[in-house]
Amino acid sequence: MKFVLTILGSSSALPTSDRFLTAQVLNVNERFFLIDCGEGTQIQLRKCKIPFARIQHIFISHLHGDHVFGLPGLLSTFNLLGRVNDLHIYAHNSLKQIMNQFLGQFYTNLGFKLIYHSLDEENFSRIYEDKSLEVFSFPLKHRIACNGFLFKEKPKMKNIRKEVITTFNIPIKEIVRIKNGADFITEEGEIISNKVLTIEPPKSKSYAFVTDTNFLPDIAEAIKNVDMLYHESTFLQEDEELAKTTGHSTAIEAAKMASISGAKKLLIGHFSTRYKSYNLFLEQALTQFPDVYMAEDGKTFEI
Amino acid sequence: MKFVLTILGSSSALPTSDRFLTAQVLNVNERFFLIDCGEGTQIQLRKCKIPFARIQHIFISHLHGDHVFGLPGLLSTFNLLGRVNDLHIYAHNSLKQIMNQFLGQFYTNLGFKLIYHSLDEENFSRIYEDKSLEVFSFPLKHRIACNGFLFKEKPKMKNIRKEVITTFNIPIKEIVRIKNGADFITEEGEIISNKVLTIEPPKSKSYAFVTDTNFLPDIAEAIKNVDMLYHESTFLQEDEELAKTTGHSTAIEAAKMASISGAKKLLIGHFSTRYKSYNLFLEQALTQFPDVYMAEDGKTFEI
Numbered sequence A, B: 001m002k003f004v005l006t007i008l009g010s011s012s013a014l015p016t017s018d019r020f021l022t023a024q025v026l027n028v029n030e031r032f033f034l035i036d037c038g039e040g041t042q043i044q045l046r047k048c049k050i051p052f053a054r055i056q057h058i059f060i061s062h063l064h065g066d067h068v069f070g071l072p073g074l075l076s077t078f079n080l081l082g083r084v085n086d087l088h089i090y091a092h093n094s095l096k097q098i099m100n101q102f103l104g105q106f107y108t109n110l111g112f113k114l115i116y117h118s119l120d121e122e123n124f125s126r127i128y129e130d131k132s133l134e135v136f137s138f139p140l141k142h143r144i145a146c147n148g149f150l151f152k153e154k155p156k157m158k159n160i161r162k163e164v165i166t167t168f169n170i171p172i173k174e175i176v177r178i179k180n181g182a183d184f185i186t187e188e189g190e191i192i193s194n195k196v197l198t199i200e201p202p203k204s205k206s207y208a209f210v211t212d213t214n215f216l217p218d219i220a221e222a223i224k225n226v227d228m229l230y231h232e233s234t235f236l237q238e239d240e241e242l243a244k245t246t247g248h249s250t251a252i253e254a255a256k257m258a259s260i261s262g263a264k265k266l267l268i269g270h271f272s273t274r275y276k277s278y279n280l281f282l283e284q285a286l287t288q289f290p291d292v293y294m295a296e297d298g299k300t301f302e303i
Helices: A042-046 A072-082 A093-104 A164-169 A171-177 A237-246 A251-261 A279-286 B039-045 B071-080 B095-105 B160-166 B172-179 B236-246 B251-261 B279-286
Strands: A004-010 A023-028 A031-035 A055-059 A089-092 A114-118 A125-129 A133-139 A147-153 A207-211 A228-232 A265-269 A293-294 A300-302 B003-009 B023-028 B031-035 B053-061 B087-092 B114-118 B123-127 B133-139 B145-153 B206-210 B228-232 B265-269 B292-294 B301-302
Touching: A023 A147, A031 A251, A042 A072, A055 A133, A055 A164, A072 A093, A089 A093, A089 A125, A089 B279, A093 A114, A093 B095, A228 A251, A237 A251, A251 A265, A251 A279, A265 A279, B003 B039, B023 B039, B023 B145, B039 B071, B053 B133, B071 B095, B087 B095, B087 B123, B095 B114, B160 B301, B236 B251, B251 B265, B251 B279, B265 B279, B279 B292
Parallel strands: A031 A055, A055 A089, A089 A114, A207 A228, A228 A265, A265 A293, B031 B053, B053 B087, B087 B114, B206 B228, B228 B265, B265 B292
Antiparallel strands: A004 A023, A004 A300, A023 A031, A125 A133, A133 A147, A147 A207, B003 B023, B003 B301, B023 B031, B123 B133, B133 B145, B145 B206
């Protein structure tokens, strides 16, 4: 089961020659969930060879340009490529009207259905579910309404050991029960313990995306024990005050969140372009948390 | 005197991993005139190290997304960088309202003045003038209103030979007259021919930008004898009919326009992504015109 994150853009506010604006894509077993859509996202998707047709769901954290100005171009491109499949967009309420109006003004009539899902600005809530994955959103603390996202695989069924099926003559109808943890009783009445019959399933993975927010201890419970936490790290410690007033976090605050929420790994990004060296973000975060990675455009992380 | 064109994007409709959407910048003696603004233009400007503050004028050929979706991001970035200088935008009438509305919805209040100049959809007309340069626009033939642009340096004054000033004791007040072609009469009444006094000025340069149009012989007079003609070349000859119905040109039509308008050089771009090889565009254009160049992102042309 794949659970792989690709960074499409990692700069904050302004792009640089190396870093596009915020966008990421999470590959859950060849379904691609797009998270934020800064200008140039479609170009990065191409560079990273992400199959456009496998993007069915787009999650937009908030309506600042650097997280969403890539959307009109991406939707136009989907259209030009002949898309007919529905596309689901999870965003704050006004995006629907903004996009319809804007695309209409540019003579773009989409040949596919856009289905908007409005984010809850107050509560932790489930916004997506299928048989193997759930996605939740939760409010952050920025200058405008902004939400984080939690991607969580559902608990997986155990795998049955192939050889036991013939050994104990197990009928097909029993297999799902056994995968769900049941023991098996043979025709002779012998009880075969589930432990003997099954192999533990691969662990269910989780990923939390937290961008454009002040340090917010309230969210630690919502994102508890994720395998990887992406947390914005716009500023260095010397600009702690600026982080506070602009609704952003420092590298140290990102690492504190990883620590108090019990994350296994921390990924930082959304770096301000004001600093000479990106390494300082890493250095400062490592003072608070041991396992820190830097977001870089085109980089992938197997979670 | 610099007169240098940089290609920022050269793909049509869809970007590829190598080619962004249409945008070019013309450097006229360190003033940078931006022509069209496809998604990602601000990223390409950075990569090409174009100084943002020296862009005072943006020309938008028409309101299709692939020529203008980079504008919201570029304006936001100008704003974040603290721009205060006026910015002039030459475009079709409705762009002003579209941009104001869109940026407003994304909480972008610009700290500088945007001055919109409406393009004439019927006539060849001068839209910009300063002491050394004129810019003209002229209607093309596309699915929606679309204009081409002609950048033309004004005739330059002759240069006076330094040594003649002392030889003939020429007073300062005479110098401008001489540079404009006048002879000089010495105190002794001797007439010194202007030819003796001056060196011919560098030739005035011209560049025409013709995108998103059917082959349109009507414009040949407007762009007569330019030093370089950029002409869109979306399709190959085999798709001549498709070019007609979609309001585009083939490589051969682009080259014919260079030929009948007396252009010195032809630059082709806006290539459809449907073909396996870009070289065929060049090959086909060369059958009609001898001096053809291919637009490539990041490439510069000294005109």
